[in-house]
Amino acid sequence: MLKLFNTLSRKKEEFQPLSDVVGIYTCGPSVYQYAHIGNFRTFVFEDVLVRYLRFRGFRVKRVMNLTDVEDKAIATARKEGKTLQELTEYYSRIFFEDMEKLNLLPADVFPRATEHVPEIIGIIKKIVDNGYAYRGKDGTVYYDVSRFNRWGELSHLKLVPGKKKIKRDEWGEDSAIISDFALWKSYEKEDGNVFWETELGKGRPGWHIECSAMCTKHLGTRFDIHVGGVDNIFPHHETVMAQNFGAFGENPSKYWLHTRHLMIDGRKMSKSMGNFYTLHDLLEKGYRPMVIKYLLLSMSYRRRLNFTFHGLEEAGENLEKIHCAIERIKRAKGVDDVEKIAMKALKKFEKVMNDNLDTGKALKIMEELSDAVIGMEPDKGSSRKILETFRTMDSILGLSLFKPF
């Protein structure tokens, strides 16, 4: 039985789907700059989640949004003298290329925030009608956090009531204060030509409402799994829950999964600190995409992973070993009946994957199988079985083991 750690309960829970199609929503990239490999740690994990669910026989619908309108994107476009669309199109294209390089399956839907303004308006109106939002003096529509008594349930934060209003995607000094956040931001000069004329007035969507609108449109008001990095727990996912409660009276997702950060020099790899590598950076240094992916998978997603070049080298060696083992087995003409080893390995593999998708241990099991196999002369039947096992594991981890290394 598959168990997943649910941030909401802070417990591992048995995965029981709501219906015959498992709905998964993942917060995708903000497409105003290159995604870094810390971002990809999350996307790689999500890919394995989807692949594993399919392996277990579930039908899955995965939705991954592209945040293509927000403060930073607007500011960046302005600075670079581009339109918002030119900027986000460019980075979206790069993102899709990176996904392909890392052998990540495309989501079933890649909704863009700018293409969902009518849905966004619709959901804001519901929230207003239900009494969970109000209009500020300048026309900005704010979510009234004081009306939502389950605020803080996901992040487990005890927040202090306050009167602050947050209009832009700002970050301030007043921490631990409950603030009302913008659902619809009225037009400001620095928005330039980024605005929509709507029945809520001239303006643009708030950052948080985009996800509520898109997940609801593509997966309904209640779906199975919502995934993202831990830094999204608060405020982003907390607000998504609040918004969906305001509009539809329920928490949109049964399970909330959060990946821990990729660290560098003991610190979180982040855009704002500038201590990151993009996929492109590492490819340029000569590292192969699958080696990078191997490193990203080498630790359970619930644990922090410290990025080092030494670790990357080791990942490369381990991956090479597995490739060698597969090549050897392909040509094996021995007489040993060693089918059992393959079956045992697969069993162990499933066991660790069932335990909250521990890809780090799963990789170790693959390495052990490779080590075992390298010293053997398996017969034809065993060879076929071993190759099948590797193929199955590869279909879940997506490491392109059967392509030239």
Added chain:
RNA sequence: GGCGGCGUACCCAAGUGGCUAAGGGAGAGGUCUGCAAAACCUUUAUGCAGCGGUUCAAAUCCGCUCGCCGCCUCCA
């Protein structure tokens, strides 16, 4: 200050109450070799941040202390 995570050898790391604490990497010694590399062999924690407690038994459970990190309105 609140919530959470982590601390096992020089480095990474497994370990989830019970045989002498996995495995890699690096280092040291060796086999082989004209030398080197590769490969292979040997070796490296009376001890798991510290202190106290529970127990027949603790790296593992409990309490306290120290240190590092994450979140507490940019962020995967």
